[in-house]
Amino acid sequence: MAKSNHVTLEDIAKKLGITKVTVSKSLRDHPDISTSTKEKVKEKADELGYRRNRLAQSLTLNKTNTIGVIVPKISHTFFSDTLEGINRVAYDNDYEIVLCVSEEKEEREKSHVDTLLSMQVDGLLISVSEETSSPEHLQEITNQGVPLVLFDRRIDGVDAACVTVDDQGGAYKATEHALDRGLTEIVHISGYSNVNIGKNRQAGYENALRDHGLTPDDEWIIEGGFGEADGYWGGVEMIERGINPDAIFAVTFPVALGVEDAIRRKKPSIRDSLQIYSFGQHELNRFFSNPHTSVHQPAKKIGSEAMSLLLKRMDDPDADILDVELPTHIVEVQEDALPPYLDDGS
């Protein structure tokens, strides 16, 4: 079991009494080379266990076939679903993914951008952290001539294509859904407004109220981040302030969970008389005792769409590529619904 350390083109060439150029061309099926030598070369390469060094290849070609992906979190369905979408398209197009997680920290996001650029990725896919407030490090990417596509979360001031969902419309629909059912005391647990999803979802909520003759009350909008803990503390705050809604609209699914935890621990009495709405659903919602009504976010689609846009951009850096805004719809749990893995839609 010899540790056959690194067979190179040169090695093959020597054994065959030819030069590495011929070997290189043979292995890439270059028309220059005769069929017979190609065969010999390939055979020898197999025999020696040759494997090309993509580092060297990338260095000469100035192309790595690699993209960088930065997400705020990884073990949250939305992002892992998105990643799945990204991965699918990347795989089909022979790109590898370098995965980075910002943990919702702007500093980490910046440093990851730097690392990925130094790795010479061919493009970047980023969903910004909830902290991110300045666009410079993102604009820098574009300035370097590296294609960038933002997805789901974005901030202003960056010259890059974005794939988002109709945040405002979705939030509007959710709020309206509640209002239509006579639920008028609707608290919104919101995200930070520096990020689109925070701002737009809140706007959708407020617009729906207004269009139904109600006035949004700042006291009923509790601001926080996009994670479970944020939802929890938002819920605690709501309870401590003595607010008693008949519906809660949470800016993300994790936030909704946090709110539920807060209610279960601090004021379980209101639990059953409260309808939870969340922006973003979860596959397991169908097993819940109090299922949410939610705004469906096509997470995989967001990912695949973002990757597709990026591919276009990488293909033609000057193509002007338009933002994509995917539609959303309201989903209520249906007892008899086909489980997702048996369904082929979406």
Place this chain on the structure above:
Amino acid sequence: MAKSNHVTLEDIAKKLGITKVTVSKSLRDHPDISTSTKEKVKEKADELGYRRNRLAQSLTLNKTNTIGVIVPKISHTFFSDTLEGINRVAYDNDYEIVLCVSEEKEEREKSHVDTLLSMQVDGLLISVSEETSSPEHLQEITNQGVPLVLFDRRIDGVDAACVTVDDQGGAYKATEHALDRGLTEIVHISGYSNVNIGKNRQAGYENALRDHGLTPDDEWIIEGGFGEADGYWGGVEMIERGINPDAIFAVTFPVALGVEDAIRRKKPSIRDSLQIYSFGQHELNRFFSNPHTSVHQPAKKIGSEAMSLLLKRMDDPDADILDVELPTHIVEVQEDALPPYLDDGS
């Protein structure tokens, strides 16, 4: 907004009237260089927007600071949690992650191994696909002298360290938990036995039965894969065969979900009289109307442990590194439990 295409060491050197070697050393704070030139160099580098080319660096150093990770699925909590653990340790140690997904296909797994090796990753972390039956492509990694650590799922015949959980013990405990509560009619929806988790969990189930004076019945062990759809079809099969258990022990959490779906659709009457046990839990179990009792798998820990082992291996390729088997325990849902994000244990 000049597209300052690729400033190199040479560029900085020329502007400063020195050589690129000095520049290189300066930027890496090599003791050779005087403080004054270091400062000048760094200043100039900033000014020109220099960013080192890791491709070139890796090529010369023969080290990429990159590891490859191959998982069967991505949008399943267990794997995204594992990834989170891997990522945490990798980040702390300045390694980047190239992420690949096998989609439970042996072919894809093989091709990813090949790609990652050609990318010159410094190490590999793999959880094998449910299809994987031959160890050659994995042994090949080790033969190439590239450190490899398997996690959660493994197969025999590979010379690599593994991080697993106590599958057999966990399965035993789950089965015993049921037996202790008077549930003796226990169906096992099992995975494939070429992979450790399939084999060992089934063994744990059978041993528990035997130790309690019962004889495992092959009719009550329904074999499939590790995903939701597998669970669904397993459940359907169980129902069609007219089997009527009082508990079901599922080899994975997704499988348990599939079984539940099958029951909900095909025979909802038995739903409430049935206790579901699953190997592997889910954070959202606490919101379920019929919560599972589950074998807790420390997913993040598996990931961080695997990455730590890999680091050791990469540090000293000849260190013989022992497998790690993490303990499991049974968790039942507790109404008043602290939500995980407020907890600081494990």
Place this chain on the structure above:
DNA sequence: GTGAAAGCGCTAACAT
């Protein structure tokens, strides 16, 4: 159809 030369951007070893 095959090969010689040059270079991608970097660093380590060895001068000076």
Place this chain on the structure above:
DNA sequence: ATGTTAGCGCTTTCAC
């Protein structure tokens, strides 16, 4: 303290 040389493994001209 700074520079010279050489090379990592590959591919792209451009000769022959």
